[in-house]
Amino acid sequence: MKVFLEEIFIMFVKKIELDYRIPRRVTTIRKITQYYFPVCPKCNCTMEREYQSYCDRCGQALRWKEFSFVKASIDTKVYK
Numbered sequence: 001m002k003v004f005l006e007e008i009f010i011m012f013v014k015k016i017e018l019d020y021r022i023p024r025r026v027t028t029i030r031k032i033t034q035y036y037f038p039v040c041p042k043c044n045c046t047m048e049r050e051y052q053s054y055c056d057r058c059g060q061a062l063r064w065k066e067f068s069f070v071k072a073s074i075d076t077k078v079y080k
């Protein structure tokens with residue numbers, strides 16, 4: 001029984017690790033004072049730098065493919 005529970009635990013941990021390694025899209029930016037910061041899709045924290053491979057707070061792998069589009073659309077709204 002103990003071994004069985006350990007196996008389940010290991011599977012559970014592996015599943016969490018896998019979730020973190022699958023890159024999530026960054027599609028949100030948040031305005032703080034006059035600056036915009038990308039928002040981590042996992043922990044919802046703002047990140048200091050754009051195009052970082054992982055969130056420095058929760059370790060979530062990030063995908064930036066759609067990010068330039070999001071940023072461009074918001075930039076237009078702000079500066080026009």
Ligand SMILES: [Zn+2]
Nearest residue numbers: 040043055058
């Ligand atoms: Zn995060």
